[in-house]
């Protein structure tokens with residue numbers, strides 16, 4: 001399969017209503033079973049407890065039949081009370097044993113499932129931390145959360161509702177049927193007549209419910225997405241008076257969900273009633289023909305009671321056959337999705353014994369760097385970029401929107417691997433050293449600064465939780481954040497993020513700068529990260545950062561030339577290539593693209609508008 005198709009295939013597997021390949025499903029079930037080997041004691045215990053519980057359960061109808069016969073004998077004065085007491089005692093003991101073994105079976109089977117879920121949860125979380133950025137570009141984060149929650153649940157339940165229930169039902173129905181048929185073949189067949197019908201309807205019902213459940217989940221997903229977007233973009237919705245349009249969108253999705261829910265209720269009620277009818281019909285037949293046999297003296301009342309009790313005991317498990325079938329269907333699709341995620345190749349892979357990057361001089365070298373995004377092959381976002389930056393140097397990167405500035409910046413911390421050329425720090429190719437050491441050496445202050453819902457201090461020390469107060473204060477001062485924090489009622493302990501104090505765009509960016517300064521990286525990248533900060537504050541941040549910049553390579557991407565004209569060198573990017581390079585003065589003197597951009601930004605707005613008017 002071509003790489004692009006493979007990438008698209010990988011992204012599609014997370015769509016919930018998409019059928020999973022049969023072989024993939026079978027492999028998933030086998031893999032779940034193999035994973036249960038991690039708790040051999042609990043698996044053995046649950047199987048043994050199931051067998052013992054079935055044995056106890058099957059003794060109950062036999063003992064009840066004997067009790068009826070013994071009661072009749074006592075009434076007819078042909079039997080003694082002692083037999084009746086002994087049977088009653090045996091019934092009591094068997095009932096207690098059945099309860100205890102069922103408890104043990106449920107406990108151990110659930111424990112196996114929870115152990116499995118715990119292990120898989122850790123594996124999924126750790127995998128998500130290491131998946132390449134290109135994977136996250138293609139996959140909706142909601143789909144990944146669903147794999148970690150719903151799919152994990154499907155796999156967790158498989159041992160108890162699939163494996164153990166298969167053992168339980170096979171033994172119960174198999175041995176029970178043999179007992180009945182060997183006692184009286186006609187009555188046995190009549191007693192079991194409801195089983196095939198109920199098993200079939202129960203399976204069809206559960207599989208239909210599962211199919212509609214998946215569609216319903218998707219519709220509910222649409223509903224929550226519409227709601228989420230509506231809330232997230234509440235200002236846009238109100239500003240454009242689009243409330244009616246939004247309501248129509250919501251109404252459509254909600255009506256579809258309602259229809260599906262009705263459909264599900266219809267299926268459940270119809271099939272449950274049909275199964276109950278089949279059961280009572282079979283019971284009526286057993287009573288009719290069994291009663292005639294009792295009257296003819298062919299069987300005892302106790303035997304008839306055994307048949308009827310056995311039917312009652314069998315009724316629930318047979319109805320649950322559908323749940324068992326559903327458990328296999330669910331575990332195979334959920335498992336296939338979950339394992340597809342766990343087996344996803346790590347494109348940005350590190351050699352198992354990759355050494356850590358050793359920063360000595362702090363020199364960054366890019367040589368013939370080229371890059372294509374996955375899924376956009378044939379279109380180079382970056383081509384032939386080469387430059388070297390030494391410790392203490394500040395390099396400005398400028399260019400029109402879409403020229404590849406952010407992409408280039410994302411190659412240096414190895415968020416993506418270059419498709420051509422190499423990136424080296426102090427002569428070491430970043431692909432030959434451990435990823436974590438590269439990420440420590442290269443820190444990026446992103447355009448949109450994500451903050452965790454925790455205190456300002458915890459957000460700042462995210463990259464170095466052991467940092468002491470003086471350093472925290474130092475980086476906050478350099479990022480021009482300290483005075484603002486002191487003005488907050490709880491200072492550095494103030495909680496920020498979605499459920500905390502709301503920070504302005506500029507304050508968020510300053511906090512994000514402070515967090516990056518804390519890492520003390522060898523290469524520090526500002527990816528348009530001062531766009532939301534006013535020119536005065538930006539200039540103060542720049543002066544405060546001077547001491548930091550002297551110790552490292554600083555790369556600044558900006559649209560505002562004011563933000564980077566102080567740089568030692570400026571690279572002008574166009575279509576992923578460096579088309580001009582030099583200091584601010586050199587580039588101005590050159591009279592090229594940089595000069596044109598400079599003139600546009602520096603001229604009073606009126607002049608530009610006049611020029612545009614004249615050009616028309």
Ligand SMILES: Nc1ncnc2c1ncn2[C@@H]1O[C@H](COP(=O)(O)OP(=O)(O)OP(=O)(O)O)[C@@H](O)[C@H]1O
Pocket residue numbers: 137373374376381399400401402403404405406407408
């Ligand atoms: N995740 C992605 N997958 C595929 N193509 C992408 C991805 N991100 C960016 N691109 C494409 O790569 C090219 C360079 O984008 P990039 O974001 O690096 O430009 P930029 O110069 O930083 O733009 P801006 O100034 O608007 O931030 C664009 O054509 C863009 O459409």
